[in-house]
Amino acid sequence: MNQNYIIPNQWSIIEEGFEAERVRSSESLFSLGNGAMGQRANFEENYTGETFQGSYIAGIYYPDKTRVGWWKNGYPEYFAKVLNAPNWIGIHVEINNEILDLATCKSIENYRRELNMKEGWYKRSFEAVMIDETRVKVESIRFLSLQIDELGAIRYSVTPLNREAKITFIPYIDAGIENEDTNWEEKFWEPIEILDDELCTSVTARTLKTRFEACTYMHNELAIDSIPINIDKTIHSKVDYIAHSYTHLVAVNSTFTLFKYGGYVTSLNHDRTTLREAAEKVVSIALEAGFDKLLAQQREAWDAIWQMADITIEGDVKAQQGIRFNIFQLNQTYLGKDDRLNIGPKGFTGEKYGGSTYWDTEAYCIPFYMATKxxxxxxxxxxxxxxxxxxxxxxxxxxxxxxxxxxxxxxxxxxxxxxxxxxxxxxxxxxxxxxxxxxxxxxxxxxxxxxxxxxxxxxxxxxxxxxxxxxxxxxxxxxxxxxxxxxxxxxxxxxxxxxxxxxxxxxxxxxxxxxxxxxxxxxxxxxxxxxxxxxxxxxxxxxxxxxxxxxxxxxxxxxxxxxxxxxxxxxxxxxxxxxxxxxxxxxxxxxxxxxxxxxxxxxxxxxxxxxxxxxxxxxxxxxxxxxxxxxxxxHESSLSPCVHSIQAAILGRMEQAYTFYLRTSRLDLDDYNKEVHEGLHITSMAGTWMSIVEGFGGMRIKEDKMSFEPRIPMQWEAYSFKVNFRGVIVKLTVKHGKVKLLLEGNMPINVILNGEEITLHPNKELEC
The missing domain is CATH 1.50.10.10 (Glycosyltransferase)
Known part of the structure; x- marks a missing residue:
């Protein structure tokens, strides 16, 4: 039986109610990325239950020594592993000296998390009753900036609800992390330097063998009821870890908030001698803007992506949610800014498979990126x-x-x-x-x-x-x-x-x-x-x-x-x-x-x-x-349902095509293959896009022109998508018995619709 706890919604992935057995799956489903780095949706605060902590930096890897039972000539000497990077999101939280931990709290109520795909942020909220009966409301929101791709931001708030409480925030950087996926249980990072001042706290670490260097940094700010405050900090550090401790007595219904800015600057993009300086520059830009402005910029950046990449479906919320989830994750994984990077099968959501490039990129992903960018x-x-x-x-x-x-x-x-x-x-x-x-x-x-x-x-x-x-x-x-x-x-x-x-x-x-x-x-x-x-x-x-x-x-x-x-x-x-x-x-x-x-x-x-x-x-x-x-x-490969959906549509078998489409679009949301806890199937998500554009929309290139043979599942009232074709944008809208085409450009073009060549004129909708 497939999982069904994700609430249908057109623009968000939503989970309500805390269930420990769902944590690892949700860590995958609510993952964040910005093309340069990403992270599973791990809790900021301590969690001693079953979890898979994962943060990743695009292009940084480790050559894990191959482990096979019988060596054969020609075997690769190593398996390049996607590296679990130093953790910058962590915030130890104490309520009256008791550690906040959803695995040990007396009770958890009103638990909710949301991944807002339209605006590109992840939010979590809940009420926890501690062992001493103190009830607190916790709310966190975080995002990885598309505009400044070395920057992430967190707003973490705690509100005592039934009594005043002494609340301690201990934001930290931890470079003593390990990969879940490793052949020999080796450590992949070695710490180089810890630096701390008022502007920026950082841990610089180097990967073994490949010698990549990453400066993981953070800057913390505090507020009570949205009013900035200064609190003396206590510093805790060891060879690969540094934390700041802030304690405040918080009145009932007052909100204590920590703003944490963090991320990575690496030797992929900077001279090794200037990593700390580059981190300081990112922090300065973040502080000049502030959390709210950065979040507004995030909304604008995602709006620009959706203007081109969105596919709308009317009359089928689960189908709509599915395609937007796939488009969202593809854009979180790869934005085309750096030709040294590629699209890994798990993106920034897990470590399985290793490597960053499979044949999936050429077979499935390139059509999506050609048409939407x-x-x-x-x-x-x-x-x-x-x-x-x-x-x-x-x-x-x-x-x-x-x-x-x-x-x-x-x-x-x-x-x-x-x-x-x-x-x-x-x-x-x-x-x-x-x-x-x-x-x-x-x-x-x-x-x-x-x-x-x-x-x-x-x-x-x-x-x-x-x-x-x-x-x-x-x-x-x-x-x-x-x-x-x-x-x-x-x-x-x-x-x-x-x-x-x-x-x-x-x-x-x-x-x-x-x-x-x-x-x-x-x-x-x-x-x-x-x-x-x-x-x-x-x-x-x-x-x-x-x-x-x-x-x-x-x-x-x-x-x-x-x-x-x-x-x-x-x-x-x-x-x-x-x-x-x-x-x-x-x-x-x-x-x-x-x-x-x-x-x-x-x-x-x-x-x-x-x-x-x-x-x-x-x-x-x-x-x-x-x-x-x-x-x-x-169909036990994530790459299978999309191809079959397209071909069923060609054959006019729309019910079968729709079934395959729903499976490919909700492969991870509904966990068809019982493995979403390991990470998402990023590259197959491009196949979901193809199922609609090439399958239902029937888009092809024929006679050097764009061609459409639209079909629509009976479950849908309408659907629409845009494609960027040779400098012009064509929008196709399909309803039962009706097709509309709209050209965005300066010159008319000829397209083929159901075998007949027609002319589209700029900004004039053609209805057939």
Whole structure:
């Protein structure tokens, strides 16, 4: 049974009533981020119950030594871990010398927390009865500034309700933290320096091995009933910790408030010798503005994001809440300001998976960022891969490939593979195809060909070389085959001729050859430079062509379908509908051996190919494959429901499309996979956006124009979204029996609506 404690609301995530067993899940769901740093929704005050404390800084990682039972040549030496960063949000609170702790209070009433997605803040309030019967009301609100991305702010207030109380606030910085996800239980940070003065208190620490430095800072201010006050502080410190203690006798119904400003400045963005100075500058800016103005700026910044990114749904609050939660978390994770960064699968909400980049970025996230932000953001994501091309070539060399063949990592922080499961590291090579597909997708959407000669073609050549070498000729099949792989369906390992892998390998080679010729003709200087760097010859290209033209694809004449892999039909053909519910999810109930021998599919595999290459196949062929494979799919990957929702919509199966949409949009809110306590599924959230825009809205690029084939679930009264397309913004509004299009721009453009080309004029709504 799915969790259902999140209260439906169009703009907020709301929890009412304190339940200890929900704390870790809510810490994930109410997480905050601003693209540069983030944190789980841990309590500011002490909590001795079960909790997962987590704060994270974008781009800072630790190479945790790989731990495997049996070492194999080619294994990465380390698994790059997202680092749990020093904790700056902590505030010990004492009421009449008793520690405020929701795990030990006599009672907790009127507990409520809210994540306001429209304005970008997190608020928590409750009444606690202490052991001595003192009743207090506590309210905290905090946010991570989008405008000043090294700054966070907290307003923490305590109000005695039945008697005066001696209240002590002890705000602190703690650099003695550990990762929950660690192979060897090593400490990842070493303290360097603690400094304290009236403007800024800081702890500077350095990561072991990677030698990143982070100055974690705080500044505290106090008020009684909104009137600033000064209280002498007591300082507590040790090698990796510093705290200030403030005590005040507070009258009944008076409110004692602590304003805490804090965050990180790091050696990623500053000279190591100036970190403290940079922290002081941020504090000065914060104090000049004050909490209320900073919060107002936060509202304005989020309003600007929502003006472009919002999707409205009328008549279905849970669906509306779901899509906004997904859009909100994507923007908290990545804003496109820094091309050294990428979108991690857990973002700033947890540590599982490690690394900051998976194929999810290219396969799922780039369409969202292309359409809701300036195309430069998507270009930055592609530049990230170009910057790592040399490492991708090194990764391939470690596995025995030569001549500049490139294998992009399954998991990475710096371009080097850091995933240590053999069935993923060595075999889930289809990730390479997603890189080339993202280049194609970017070109198709933006029309910006300049990326190809500047950066993209070198990446495409490295990938084509990999596929050429990875394929081997089978005298039995008289075709080129690709052996020993794991396709998108990770519930099959070490299979031969995964159809999706073979298909995207063939396409990558053909795509590279097509653009080698275009660059040769249209950009001769770039062509000369690229040929000089890659040493590509005509003879090598001919070898590529031979492989691509003679690629083997497993096929069933009986069923008229491409087979997911050789031998798929050898498995027992028992569909998910015949699988007892008590055995779900199978990844938590079954042995891995049993899963591998089963026909069950974790996520779209063959259907992933039909999604990417939709124009290559007829709708009848899609329907045949959807009807065959979806009944075997358990959707135990967060990336699965969105693809199926889009394809169900194409087939006109709106009830099924809606069901899949609701699952992908509320995957974490309703905890479908029973793992939200580990963190959110950030990258799959872009798939939720695609479910509406590409699925229900039917948005495609056809004939170099934007095309729509809108559909609407019966559960909705209307929906609308905007897309930024080549410098203009198009808004689509869909109601039952009615479609509206509005162009924001200076020049008319032609679009295709339900197969018919029409002209949109600036700021004139067209109704069809």
């Amino acid at each position: 300036d195309e430069k953001v998507a270009r930055s994501l592609l530049k990230y891969r170009y910057n790592h091309l040399e490492k991708a070539i090194e990764n391939a060399e470690k596995l025995g490939f030569t001549n500049g063949a490139a294998l992009y990592p399954m998991v990475t922080m710096n371009g080097e593979e850091c995933h240590n499961e053999w069935e993923i590291t060595f075999e889930e090579i289809h990730r390479n195809g997603a890189i080339s597909f993202a280049i194609f997708n970017y070109l198709r959407y933006t029309g910006d060909y300049s990326y190809i000669p500047e950066m993209g073609l070198e990446v495409m050549i490295g990938i084509a070389r990999f596929w050429h070498q990875r394929a081997s000729f089978s005298t039995f099949q008289n075709k080129y085959v690709i052996l020993g792989v794991t396709g998108p369906n990770e519930y099959e390992n070490n299979v031969n001729n995964n159809w999706y892998t073979n298909y995207i390998a063939q396409w990558c080679i053909q795509f590279a050859i097509e653009h080698i010729e275009k660059v040769k003709t249209g950009f001769p200087e770039d062509y000369s430079r690229i040929m000089g760097v890659t040493k590509l010859t005509e003879n090598e290209i001919q070898q590529w062509i031979k492989v691509a033209e003679n690629m083997y694809f497993p096929y069933s004449e009986k069923h008229g379908i491409f087979l997911q892999q050789d031998g798929f039909l050898d498995k027992p053909q028992i569909t998910v509908s015949d699988l007892p519910k008590e055995q779900r999810p199978i990844n938590q109930k079954w042995s891995w051996d049993r899963i591998l021998r089963s026909p069950y599919i974790k996520q779209a595999d063959v259907l992933q190919g039909f999604y990417f290459f939709e124009d290559h196949f007829s709708k009848d062929l899609l329907e045949r494959h959807f009807d065959f494979y979806e009944p075997f799919t358990v």
